Amino acid sequence: MNVPDIVVFLGRFHPLVVHLPIGILLLAFLMWSYDFWKKSTAFSQAIAFSLLLGTLGAAASCLIGYMLSLSGGYSDQALNWHMWAGIATTALAAWAYLSFTLKLKSNKNEHIRWASLTLMVIVLSITGHLGGNLTHGSDYLTEYAPIIGERANQLPLPRQVEAAMVYDHIAKPIIQAKCVSCHSDEKKKGGLSMVDAASMMRGGDSGSLFAQPFTENEVLRRIHLSESDEDVMPPKGKTQLTEEEKKILAFWLKHSGAFGLALDSIGNDSINHLAAVYLGLAQGGYDQAQMIALDSVPRATIENLITEGVVIRELVAGSNSYDVRIPSSVGHDKGIELLKKLEPLFENIIWLHLSGLGLKDEELTSVETMDNLVKLRLDNNDLTDEGIKVLSNMKSLEVLNVYGNTLTDSCLVNLSDVKNLKTVYAWKTGITAPRLGKVMLIGAESSIE
Template sequence: MIDFILPLFGRFHPILVHLPIGFLVFGVILIFWFGKKYSIYSPIIQLAFLLGGISAGLASISGFLQYQNEGYGWETVKFHLILGILTTIFSFGLWYHLKRAASTPAQLKIKGAGLIMIITITGHLGGNITHGDDYFTEVLPPELQALLGGEVSINEPLELPADNWEEVAFYTGAVQPILDQNCKSCHNPKKLKGELDLSSFKGIQKGGEDGSVLTSKDAEESSLFTRMILPEDHDDHMPPKDKRQPRKEEIELIKAWIESGASESRKLGESNISEDMVEPFFKKIEKPFYPEVEVGKVPQDSISKLKDRGFFAEVIKEGSSFLNISCINFPAFTNSNWNLLTSAQEQIVYLDLTGTAITDAIFESISTLPNLTVLKLNKTSIDGSQLDKLSSNKNLKLLYLNETKVAMDKLDKLQGHPALEKVFVYNTPAAGSGETSQFSFHLETGNLSLPPLPTDTIVY
């Protein structure tokens, strides 16, 4: 009936272990703070070490009982336990030494510093048992982890190749990366929370203290899956709500793996997995919007001169040499003013000439901008007769011709442009010309309409 007492006392170890730390650190602080007045404060210092020794002894006993009853391996706890006992002995020894001393003991500060070092190492080893060896270092940058001698383990999000995803091993190539990123920090050989290791196929098959977590071909009977789909505030939800949560697509992939037989070697293509299920994990190669070329920076005084002339001029982002030039405050800009921009023709990637007094002859000058990516010619008098000149702007992606005189037939001059993605022609002759699908780029005409809804006719 009373067999529960010793295991219960063992479980008090995480609470008791903080008492000696407080008492002993307090005692050492007094040694350093009141060293010259030791005779006055010696009773308090002695009491701190006495209470520290008693609580350290109780913590050591409870730690030993927890080791015996909670299934910890000796190799895991031995140094922590030995140093805990050593802390107890050192504390009582220092108390006895101070009690017998008639005056300030020799090298008292050195002895106090030595005790702090033992406490620090003991606490660090205890933290490793509870939280894992990398508890403090796992949040550090990989380079700093390596410098400190740690094992650098970067759990990257799951990525699958779009071209041959069928050849990827379902478990090692898809399931284990998901578990590594979401579950491995608490369930690994060094930190077996719930006696469960989710860092390997063998560990998953073995299960934890509550038994198996995997039932082949039955996800609803596999706690590996069911605990992930519980409400986050549920006591059994995993991972805990304060931890990173797997995406819905990741959980569905784990479910599909279980229902396909939870094989270690079967490939995705052999498991009746649809492409729609794995598509969210395809590697996405993002192409930079602006050109990837090195160009010299325009001197700051040159940018200041542009601003003084009426241009809005700034770099597109910090550290870049590319410029955004706008005439929003320079509506009097004409073709003849182009010479003001020639000093920055390599750097201009965004040019807004909206509302200026330019004509189609400006296209000859615009064609000299090798890195131009966005061009806005809205609300100008151009008719598009020289749009073919833009074929020289190999990086042009977006062209705005809204509220101009450009007709549909003039847009043919842009057909086959090497980079052009979208052309905007709101409120132009081209916008009302009907068919827009014949171009190699997407044409935005602005002729959009919403279907009528029954509620549109209700009078309130």
């Protein structure tokens, strides 16, 4: 529907105008309550005048509210309930006003006043609640309620950021704070609701929320527009996304919502650091109390590896203990070559990232000799149960990520031999057991609802 700009302009005054009759009608009810309690008529004229103003104000609110509804973007059912409740409030206010001005038998008139004013306040409250649902979403009132509220039932934060869920812990709070007021089931700007995963997967008028190629994603484009731009999300006048929130949402969009996935299953050090700051969590803390004395590695050796593309970070200054990552961008063959060149550092590697290199079972044997390795990322490779056997003798390994490998429960026999293993990230594998003794198998299929 093509609506004249002047109609939309006037309609947007609805939130401003509607609060005036609400206050006036509630004041009339309070004055009447006082008179009723004191068995007095001291406020009768003031009540009648307030009811007249409130009725006129409510009628004006209904009119400009209808104009606002023509701009679209609202659920028809929610809008109709709010509209008819507003009309009912106006009618009850008018009825109450007449009860204070018409000459009726005293007893009958008192009953009409009592009924009309009481019903008016009840319907007024319902109308306000329905209007709040249109603006903020249906769970706005109960979000912080104990036991039943959304906040009371959200997932608790883990101790380490790597275990944080991409959607539930990181993206969802931003979406609820900055997006849902315009994209709820009651108010679908652009035909898009962001209240849950199913709604977001359906998308809106512009297509899928997670449209590819990623660089042409419509939501990504809108959140990076200037605040003065007509298409910016959130719209100008509302609290804008911070740069950190934009980066988090961009990461979330790029991974198609990453519903049910933890950060550690994706493997992105930059977003891990950003999320750690955003959530106030420790990022894979290295316990200095458990630090062992390690021999130094020639600086030239480390510099040569860095020059060839290996990312190397000392965990604690002067500790000679390193976090080492071979980026997936180097490719399979180069990755295997670099893994062999890490041999001078084998005793000093505490964390090792080998994500997305296409590693085969037989290419994993060198990892077995890294005696001090605590955290190992093997996600998105071509490993099978056979390849996991080489890990069984690793005495220091505590955290293992095997996301996206062709593994089954058969590999658990070998994992049970890893003495200090505490956590295994097993999304997108054939592993189904949720636990292995004291070891948590996070993301195993049997633990996902």
